[in-house]
Amino acid sequence: MGTHRRPKPPSRTRIATLGVAAGAVSLLPAQSQAAPKPSVDEVRKQVEKLYEEAEAPTEEYNAIREKQQKLQREVDGARDRLARKQQEINELREQTGPLAAEQYRTGGIDPSVQLFLSSDPDEYLGKAEALGRTGHRQAAALQALESRQRELAQERADAAQRLTALEEARARAEAKKDEVQSKLTEARKLLNSLTAEQRARMAAAQQRADAAAGTSDAPTSYTGPASGRARTAIEFAYAQLGKPYEWGATGPGSYDCSGLVGAAWRSAGVSLPRTVQQMYDAGRKVARSDMQPGDIIYWYNSSQHNGMYVGNGKAIHAPRTGKNIEIVPVDTMPFFAASRP
Incomplete structure (x- = not known):
């Protein structure tokens, strides 16, 4: 069985060398992060590119906003129609109230039995005719009420769909707005990174370019x-x-x-x-x-x-x-x- 030899400890010189090397390595990331600032011309080109990139989402935002405004008008119109139909239903309910009360007073007795029990058949027949007309009016009123209630239910469903579409359009518009503003904010940051002298040089260069282009x-x-x-x-x-x-x-x-x-x-x-x-x-x-x-x-x-x-x-x-x-x-x-x- 061989003897186990302990590794020889490093010398002080080697430790010092490793320390210097480690220090040099630790400095490298800091040196590599110190990237040179972009030149005025590079900033100008980057800003122009960002402004150009903002145009497409701007137009998309405009289209969504136009649709949003159309949906808002439709929602407002639906609310007005709902209010009118609800008013019609309320009026029809008031009309059917007296008709129902008159029907209740007859007791729902079979007409032939009522005629047999009547002491004055002629008077009964006159009342029966009037009640018949009342019944017809009641049936027509009830039909109108049911029709308006069906229309109201459909209007409510349509209004709910329009409202959902409106909320979705609002969300899409906000997303596009954020996209545009993000690019404009980035452009402003780039411009703010320049000194006052650099910004003046850039503005002068732009004026010369505009003049040359007419x-x-x-x-x-x-x-x-x-x-x-x-x-x-x-x-x-x-x-x-x-x-x-x-x-x-x-x-x-x-x-x-x-x-x-x-x-x-x-x-x-x-x-x-x-x-x-x-x-x-x-x-x-x-x-x-x-x-x-x-x-x-x-x-x-x-x-x-x-x-x-x-x-x-x-x-x-x-x-x-x-x-x-x-x-x-x-x-x-x-x-x-x-x-x-």
């Missing part, structure tokens, strides 16, 4: 060739130049993209659907080469962003959070399609 949000008057309703719509849009973009807004102090287009055409007596996608689906499509002032332009795709063509290769639109209603070249963003209200 972008303008300075109030001006429309002098283009549009006429009739299209001119009225464009003149309304021009009067909004410089007002801020606000998601979900339809004026008068601020607008989102479809909110501006809808308000402009509404001023000309034309009612358009609420969202970019609905406007695209409802409008008559026109080729880019056939566009006329007042036509609706869609950028990126059929549901993300729109504005109005004003002629001379330019459009007016409500761009995004942090910017104002402006006039831009049509090619500022990827052109997708155009439609005519």
